[in-house]
Amino acid sequence: MVTPLRDTAPTLDTVAERAGVSRATASRVLSGDPRVSDRAREAVRAAAAELSYVPRQAARSLATSRSDALAFVVAESGEKFFADPFFAGVLRGAQVAAAERRRQLLFVVVSSDDDRARLEEYAAGGHVDGAMFLSVHGDDPLPGRVNRLGVPVVLAGRPPSRRASFPFVSPDNFTGGRLAAQALLARGCRRPATITGPRDMTATSDRFGGFQAELTEQGVELPDARVVEGDFTIGGGYRTMRQLLGSGEELDGLFAANDLTAVGALRALRERGLRVPEDVAVVGFDDVPIAVDADPPLTTVRQPLEAMGRQMARMLIDLADGGQATSVTLDVALVPRDSA
Amino acid sequence: MVTPLRDTAPTLDTVAERAGVSRATASRVLSGDPRVSDRAREAVRAAAAELSYVPRQAARSLATSRSDALAFVVAESGEKFFADPFFAGVLRGAQVAAAERRRQLLFVVVSSDDDRARLEEYAAGGHVDGAMFLSVHGDDPLPGRVNRLGVPVVLAGRPPSRRASFPFVSPDNFTGGRLAAQALLARGCRRPATITGPRDMTATSDRFGGFQAELTEQGVELPDARVVEGDFTIGGGYRTMRQLLGSGEELDGLFAANDLTAVGALRALRERGLRVPEDVAVVGFDDVPIAVDADPPLTTVRQPLEAMGRQMARMLIDLADGGQATSVTLDVALVPRDSA
């Protein structure tokens, strides 16, 4: 039971007094310093518990000049954050990892230039010990600027190589693309098509690269006419699928670069009277909840969203503690359902 | 351009010195205190700008014993947060409003008892100036406990009346239910059915209440056999719709208590060979992105998600500033598409 009324909340002094030790000793106990006698340790612990003592983060932060907070930054329009469960999945993972290590998670969406300026200012103010960026496009300078302010940065997804690179956590997009191709090939597709993600994201090029590599190795052509750029939305998937269908190109398989795109494509296919997977097999990417509930249930490449969030949070904490962080690539897996 | 390196970041003293005034005056200027000469004000502003000064939140917080942070608490499983864009919509709105007023948003999901304890502790530590709760079930004691710790609380959705009530922001669920009934009736439905939300949420009872009231007034029966409880998920919608369909009850209209439920129901209907809206008209609730992209596009009752988030954030800020907050009910509107 947590009791203190806010204005009477006990301080470390209260605890120390009650335990019959100095404030310094009490502080040591509470921060796990080994150089304290068992007797003192017990007394302090007991006192803290009895008083329901909770350290004041602001005071600690001021003394240590760390904030124990991590920023979760979505560099995307609010609309996309809203529509794509991808973000929620990663967010959830990050939150769990942060909570485990007693860090708070600050949630930020930056869409406007104003938002960006505010984030920089915020980072400059020493309000966060690190920032993880999602959905970074092209060579967005924001992560670099934040990092230059002395704040550790971790990216979701591989940064474009030309840029000073930050540690990142990425699904194995290349292999994911391969898996998608294999699934289509296994279905007997000979005229595959793909709707990619936005051209300025490495997730797009990596997935496409893997997809194409596998097809080529298996001797299957992928002409430009069967490659179109999508935008990771349902609406985009619908429109680009119609475009593909209207182009006169024959096709019998589709790799949609994410599940939302696939769902949109499914609708266009259905409207056109095409059966999935009989006429056109479809493979998505992500494995967000909607994949199971699509019609037909979507065969997709699962990327471990929560694990990505967890990893990023942990890396950031290590970095903030002065440690090193090495980028990791997480395994993806084909989840076979009915669409391919 | 934001420049300071973290360890050399200017403090208020630096600014004051440069402006040729005392720290106190500098502080006054920066916090908008009117009792400063124009000369001093200008000098301080200029100095702050030149130095890219950013106040240290921890120091301010320690001095004022406010945190300038708001907690966004989802009292739900991570899974649901992940699957339902409803949360992301409200979150986005809250974040925007918080940023406008220079507050930070702490994101928290509480699923386990551990999470709950941690949140209480956190609130007791004076880490947040207020907490908004989403998806509160039944008479969950958590908001009350947090409030008792001296932290202002705002709820998304009307609390059950039996409980000490907090200010809340709610869509007009009752009217929403009515609108749904009207849409169905306008389609000529005479044998409507409904899949509600979880029984322990007021959103559920209010929507159902409005739906039923309208039907009754229009002389249309709604027997118990055509009322089933859902869980606000696609899968739940699918299962309960099958259940309804299997029960032998004839029906020609469905009010699904949220869009995810409706999407699941749509699938069950399609599998059963029933046309929407010809055989069964369907109305959802929320108007999340998936509604537009459903097949057929979903007629639904829109609730202003971002506005709810904004309102809650603002109320919390007012409350934290010692003001009052009065609960608000936000308008909902029928968005006619193809499913009804």
Next chain:
DNA sequence: ATGAAAGCGCTAACAT
């Protein structure tokens, strides 16, 4: 209108 000074609650040398 402005400055001096006290203090918010904690951590981290530095002594002992």
Next chain:
DNA sequence: ATGTTAGCGCTTTCAT
């Protein structure tokens, strides 16, 4: 192993 003592950077009386 423990206590003493400075701060961390800001706000806010209280004087002037």
